[in-house]
Amino acid sequence: MTVTLxxxxxxxxxxLLLKGLVMTxxxxxxxxxxxxxxxxxxxxxxxxxxxAVKAAAAAYVELIRNTPFIVQLFFIYFGLPGLGIKLAPEAxxxxxxxxxxxxxxxxxxxxxxxxxxxxxxEAAQSLxxxxxxxxxxxxxxxxLQRVWPALTSQIIIVMLGSAVCGQIATQELSYAANLxxxxxxxxFESYIVVTALYLGFAVLLRQLxxxxxxRWIFGRPAAAR
Amino acid sequence: xxxxxxxxxxxxxxxxxxxxxxxxALDDAIAKKTLTVAIPTDFPPFGFVGTDLKPQGLDIDIAxxxxxxxxxxxxxxxxxxxxxxxxxxxxxxxxxxxxxxKNPEREKVIDFTIAYSPFYQAxxxxxxxxxxxxxxxxxxxxxxTRGAIEDMELTRIAPASADIKRFEDNNATVSAFVSGQVQxxxxxxxxxxxxxxxxxxxxxxxxxxxKESPNFIGVAKGEDKLRLKVNEIxxxxxxxxxxxxxxxxxxxxxxxxxxx
Numbered sequence: 001m002t003v004t005l006x007x008x009x010x011x012x013x014x015x016l017l018l019k020g021l022v023m024t025x026x027x028x029x030x031x032x033x034x035x036x037x038x039x040x041x042x043x044x045x046x047x048x049x050x051x052a053v054k055a056a057a058a059a060y061v062e063l064i065r066n067t068p069f070i071v072q073l074f075f076i077y078f079g080l081p082g083l084g085i086k087l088a089p090e091a092x093x094x095x096x097x098x099x100x101x102x103x104x105x106x107x108x109x110x111x112x113x114x115x116x117x118x119x120x121x122e123a124a125q126s127l128x129x130x131x132x133x134x135x136x137x138x139x140x141x142x143x144l145q146r147v148w149p150a151l152t153s154q155i156i157i158v159m160l161g162s163a164v165c166g167q168i169a170t171q172e173l174s175y176a177a178n179l180x181x182x183x184x185x186x187x188f189e190s191y192i193v194v195t196a197l198y199l200g201f202a203v204l205l206r207q208l209x210x211x212x213x214x215r216w217i218f219g220r221p222a223a224a225r
Numbered sequence: 226x227x228x229x230x231x232x233x234x235x236x237x238x239x240x241x242x243x244x245x246x247x248x249x250a251l252d253d254a255i256a257k258k259t260l261t262v263a264i265p266t267d268f269p270p271f272g273f274v275g276t277d278l279k280p281q282g283l284d285i286d287i288a289x290x291x292x293x294x295x296x297x298x299x300x301x302x303x304x305x306x307x308x309x310x311x312x313x314x315x316x317x318x319x320x321x322x323x324x325x326x327k328n329p330e331r332e333k334v335i336d337f338t339i340a341y342s343p344f345y346q347a348x349x350x351x352x353x354x355x356x357x358x359x360x361x362x363x364x365x366x367x368x369x370t371r372g373a374i375e376d377m378e379l380t381r382i383a384p385a386s387a388d389i390k391r392f393e394d395n396n397a398t399v400s401a402f403v404s405g406q407v408q409x410x411x412x413x414x415x416x417x418x419x420x421x422x423x424x425x426x427x428x429x430x431x432x433x434x435x436k437e438s439p440n441f442i443g444v445a446k447g448e449d450k451l452r453l454k455v456n457e458i459x460x461x462x463x464x465x466x467x468x469x470x471x472x473x474x475x476x477x478x479x480x481x482x483x484x485x
Contacts, residue, residue: 074400077401077404077406078397078400078401078404078406079404081404081405081406082404086405086406089390089406166393167392167393167397168392168397168401169368169390169391169392169401175391178307178371178372178393179371179372179391181307181311181372182306182307182371182372182376183330183372183377184330185310185311185314185330185331185333185334187308187310187311187314
């Protein structure tokens, strides 16, 4: 048997691939915004919250970081209907990605916050800034700047992890690949094509986050001002 | 650079079996004294995992039967509906005994032996839902296993407004139906039978047949030597009544007349 690669059979299904890519991108974008926000909130809870908040945030982080993503996804999609909560595959995928990213982002952001020099906080307090102002203006931006590369990597891991969302019939990129190869049996070509698409998207996403971070998330680095 | 070279070497190693020569599956199996057979573990009573965590069912018995007749040890590899054909194409399995139906698209990429058991796919749902034919599927949410025969049939006949949700394997499709994520399930008669038996509260009933589709054994394209040998074994098993005995044991009815 010689290998005869037939990419035409796979590329002919480009509307399916495009639809899958758009779904993966949309899920990633939405869950990144919500997940990072949740992560920052949990990081705040673990550093500044009361005993109960600290315990709740810690329990959430440990629970999510020590269980597989696919189990979390199946729990939301197949388990929650038992409690009367029925979510569409897309909604369940989004929720699972947010919850997953939130837990990892919480620990990453917390590491950034923990590294804030004591003098910086004291300086802010001596200027009579409120605790809220100290956190959002003085502690958080440099903390995010410090951990931005790690956070970017985590976002990309979650994006790549969204490949399992096809298991619950979310029509994302790997779902498209599986569907195409189950129709024309061009498994090798299908997976080569989606591998390239995932790779391209991940590289693009990394560039985008590296570009967007300094502009919108934590302000320009001091030197560039 | 070194890493890149290493990766290329690995890729070559992994892809090497793809370019191996045809017509050697039977000789290879005899040399190894093992016949590698892809079987389902998500498809009772054809293939499922028992309480001892070992696969069992009609397909497993057939796999063991053929291996025994060839004087080989059967090595069972669990596969899903979606990946069983790639397993053959990449020579990870010599035979696929996995409730495999025959259709022209599949015949382009693999070869089939004669049929070994009867089977049909149908649409099932709770009693109050009226489904007399494909047209009634409009606006319904239907669960199906991606790449299975019932997926092809359903995709062909369902109206555009039917919301078909495709899952990776039968377990996921059944979970989606049992948890109420889909209203209708399109699947094999045997799977539906198990669903009804284990979840009587759902009031699931048979609605209409999608396709009569006896099961065939898949062999890699061009492996005629192995295919003809398996055909011989199946014809002898039919004549001796062994095939009927196995069908009776697992399906509750004899294998009956099967297409060649």
